[in-house]
Amino acid sequence: MRIAVMGTGYVGLVTGACFADLGNHVICADVDEDKIGMLKDGEIPIFEPGLTEIVRINAKMGRLEFTTDIEDAVKDSKIIFVAVGTPQGADGEADLNQVKAVAETVGKAMDGYRLVVNKSTVPVGTGDVVGQIIEESQTENHPFDVVSNPEFLREGSAVHDFMHPDRVVVGCSNQAAGQMVAELYEPLDAPIIITDILSAEMIKYTSNAFLALKISFINEIANICDGVGADIKEVVAGVGMDGRINPAFFGAGIGFGGSCFPKDTLALIDIAAKAGYDFRVLRSAVDVNYDQPKRFVKRMGEELGGLNGKKVAVWGLSFKPNTDDLRESPALGIVRLLKDEGADVTAYDPASADGAKAEIPWLVTAENPYDAAKAAEALAVVTDWNMFKEVNLEKLKGLMARPLIFDGRNIYDPEKVRAAGFEYYGVGRR
Ligand SMILES: NC(=O)c1ccc[n+]([C@@H]2O[C@H](COP(=O)([O-])OP(=O)(O)OC[C@H]3O[C@@H](n4cnc5c(N)ncnc54)[C@H](O)[C@@H]3O)[C@@H](O)[C@H]2O)c1
DSSP states (O other), X not given: OEEEEEOOSHHHHHHHHHHHHTTOEEEEEOSOXXXXXXXXXXXXXXXXXXXXXXXXXXXXTTSEEEESOHHHHHHHOSEEEEOOOOOBOGGGOBOOHHHHHHHHHHHHHOOSXXXXXXXXXXXXXXXXXXXXXXXXXXXXXXOEEEEEOOOOOOTTSHHHHHHSOSOEEEEOSSXXXXXXXXXXXXXXXOOEEEEOHHHHHHXXXXXXXXXXXXXXXXXXXXXXXXXXXXXXXXXXXXXXXXXXXXXXXXXOSSOOOSSSHHHHHHHHHHHHHHTTOOOHHHHHHHHHHHHHHHHHHHHHHHHHTOOTTOEEEXXXXXXXXXXXXXXXXXXXXXXXXXXXXXXXXXXXXXXXXXXXXXXXXXXXXXXXXXXXXXXXXXXXXXXXXXHHHTOOHHHHHHHOSSOEEEETTOOSOHHHHHHTTOEEEOSSOO
């Protein structure tokens, strides 16, 4: 199958590389010339485990190409995946400008039947909008279908998630078009849910909203644990084993971030409002998430007797481990809050230090976690990279001015850390 993927970001590049790996001919198109230039040179613009190998192998085999010529990509392919950004717009609604621009180009460039598959996360009803734009942009009347195929991959394990999905959702009004998309996924041996376009679009927001709810819910339980002396890890172990609940996305910490949950929760609140419904539970989840990093920094200030002039080490900057993505990272939020309180912050992150410095010019970063902790009066662990779990506690203690750890991701065993001579505060830990 000849496929074009519009947008070579976290979703588009993984989608393109994986479909190429499954034996299709894929052309990935993007308006960002630097990104495409890097990809043509075999360099991967993002940090994503396993992606470099799969891109290089498939490019070498001639199955994966890159271009900035969007029209050419449309002409070259029968199936066009749309994987451009849908960032947060005014009032929380999703900004559809990139999706609309692609739809217009497709309409103008198509010279025969095209199947347009929307993988971007878009408000319910966008399938129709895309169809209308394509129709209005055409100079000749070529047939086309629009299918919704939301993506559920997680950054940090994106290639694995794409290749091993829990399910594939295909929303269509023309069953034959839906079937064509379903066939692309058949080699993955995953359940394929074929539904209507509106429901498919709703499925994506519902999934993300529910996961965000789970995180805010368990963060509130952790905050209560802090007050009553229970331990959130014990609570989650006991509750998560209930098959109706399950332990995924059920860890307490400094809150959710990233390129999806923050914007998708707000977008669903906006979708609901436009449909005349006040989505109260989700609004609360967003509020709780907004407060969680503040609580963490407040706690640090209380233990340190104020943060002004205090030397603080911060481990982690990306919104989660195994990615360099800084979008809506609660770690960056904490760095900013610490600075606002007058702390002297030195941070370390194995993948996103340069990106963070581009965003926060005053940010001081270290070459490794130990250097960041030198002479620090406190260490805040705010992204749960594995390398932080395996740290040499004795060495760390020797470097710090005061052996005090604030574990924003609950990665350490409090007893072990305390036995190593540290003062330890987690989120909801005894
Ligand atoms: N990142 C995730 O983990 C994830 C997971 C599931 C779904 N999604 C959704 O997938 C979509 C893409 O997310 P992302 O994180 O990959 O975004 P991204 O910002 O990393 O990538 C978007 C890419 O689209 C390109 N682009 C913009 N306008 C274009 C145009 N007119 N033609 C061609 N390319 C264009 C940009 O240059 C950029 O490279 C969003 O709707 C997002 O909500 C993201």
